[in-house]
Amino acid sequence: MPTPARNNHASSVQIQQPRTRSSLPPSPIAFKEQQGRPPPTTQQTITGKLFRNLFKGLLFSQLTLTSLLVIVLTIRGLILASSRHFHPKKWYPPLLASVSVSGVASLAWQCIFIYTPSRAVRATFWLSPILTCSVGILLVLIGSAVDAGIGAVFVLFAITQSLYGCWISPRLEYTDKILSLSTAFPPPRTREVVSLSIVVSVVYSGFLVTGIGGATSTRTNLDLLFISVILIGLAWTMQVLKNAQQVAVSRARYVNFAHGEDMDAWSALHVTVKHLIGSICIGSTLVPIIVLIRGSIRSVNLMSGSSDEVMYSGADCFSTLANKVVTCGNRWGFVHVGTYDKGFVEASSDTWKKFRSVNGLEEVIDSDLTSSLCFLSAVSVGAVSSLTSGIWMLLIHKDYALEVTLYAFIIGYFVGRVALAWLQACVSAYYVAYSEDPHSMRFDGTIPQRIQRLQMLRAHRDNRERERQESDESP
Structure with a gap:
């Protein structure tokens, strides 16, 4: 990325240390020339290798079959272009334009994060609800009951985002600090890695759009299945692309934080694509599922605020389950996948043990807002993309406004996630490197101060809860 001006939060101690080794063991990677594969720290099991090769094969098989399906659907759609129910010249331009807009918006969004991270963090939490609500209003204006119902869902989602933004507002200052520290000096050639990822995601999305249009031209039940398969393939492929970038950048950033050496992000990406795709595919499958499970468990715990003993024991059981699940797969494990060539489950377990x-x-780590920040940023990109195509379709071909708007939102969201993966990678590398050597001179007092702050707040809450229980028990 472009070299930003020094941020007020960036610690000169943490970044500008002389190139001396810490008490950590020597890095398993040759820092100057990243040509070979990072040697694994443990002997990989046959089962682990089998699963990595299996998922790698599934990825390439999925890409091949999806590409063939898209080509067949596109050709069929062109043959049936004379159908009065489908007008390619009205359907394709708005959606393809929105795909291009998503790429431009993603580039602009991350530039804001680079040069003014503090403003970007705060802007994300108020801009995302506004843009999401605008999409909902646009869908309501289309006029049909289905459109209005989906539009109402978007408006409700926007309200939820606003309430969430108010709830986490006390944590924004720390988020600003940790983001500024971890991204102050990105690894060399990070800009090329991110730009390539965005270009690939935009081109691939545009290619899939042609297949979706071909399936839309006939609108049979089988075509709806084809569209669903294409969208599922898009989601998984974008996850793999995002996580491949995250592994590469976090590997390069970890080398700097842990060992004080610079590493080329482009070379890290080359090693990642050549040797680590299997583990990345496994992580790209597990992490969304585990995040959904853990999020559901947290929601249940928040709603079980009753003093009833059964409810309390149930919430405690769910908390234990959440703590077990997170060790099987978490996004911080991608740092060890890239650095030590571990299997994803092993990397996730080892990373969480370090935490x-x-x-x-x-x-x-649990209170970190980086994931929420990237999610809401991607939602904003998706909203901008959907507004572009939705308004266009509303003016020229209202019958397809709903589906084109939703397609644009989905594509824009995934392109936004790919574009901002490097931010999450830098923050993850910072946490992992800190957990392995908390006393290193490359780290300032940001995390220790945050730990102390959270402990004080927890103690304060416990005292208030104890006083409340004592007052309830008193006659």
Whole structure:
């Protein structure tokens, strides 16, 4: 990425240390020339290798079959272009334009994060609800009951985002600090890696759009199945692309944080694509599922605020389950996947054990807003993309306004996630490197101060809860 001006939060101690080795063991990677594969720290099991090769094969098989399906649907759609129910010249331009807009918006969004991270963090949490609500209003204006119902869902989602933004507002200052520290000096050639990822995601999305249009031209039940298959393939492929970038950038950033050496992000991406795709595919499948499970468990715990003993024991059981699930797959494991060539499950387990070995760090990790920030940023990109195509279709071909708007939102969201993966990678590398050597001079007091702050707040909450229980028990 372009070299930004020094941020007020960036620690000169953390970044500008002389190139001296810490107490950590020597890195398993040759820092100057990243030509070979990172040697694994443990002997990989046959089962692990089998699963990595299996998922790698599934990825390439999916890409091949999806491409063939898209080509067949596109050709069929061109043959049936004379159908009065489908007008390619009215359907394709708005959606393809929105795909291009998503790429431009993603580039602009991350540039804002680079040069003014503090403003970008705050802008994300108020701009995303506004844009999401605008999409909902646009769908309501289309006029049909189905459109109005889906538009109402978008408006409700926007309200939820607003409430969430109010709830997490006390954590924004820390988020600004940790983001500024971890991204102050990106690895060399990060700009090329991110730009390539965005271009690939935009081109691939545009290619799939042609297949969706071909299936839309006939609108049979089988075509609806084809469209669903294409969208599922898009989601998984974008996850793999995003996580491949995250592994490469986090590997390069970890080398700097842990060992004080610079590493080329482009070379890290080359090694990642050549050797680590299998583990990335496994992580791209597990992480969304585990995030959904853990999020559902947290929601249940928040709603079980009753003093009833059965409810309390149930919430405690769910909390235990959530703590077990997160060790099987988490996004911080991608750092060890890239650095040590571990299997994804093993990398996730080892990373989380490191977090738990530092008193209070797990609570800091759980309260981290980087994932929410990237999610809402991608939602904003998706909303901009859907507004572009939705307004266009509303003016020229209202019958297809709903589906084109939804397609544009989905594509824009995934392009936005790919574009901002490097931010999440830098923050993940910072946490992992800190957990392995908390006393390193390359880190300032940001995380220890946050740990102390959270412990004080927890103690304050416990005292208030104890006082409330004592007052309830008193006659």
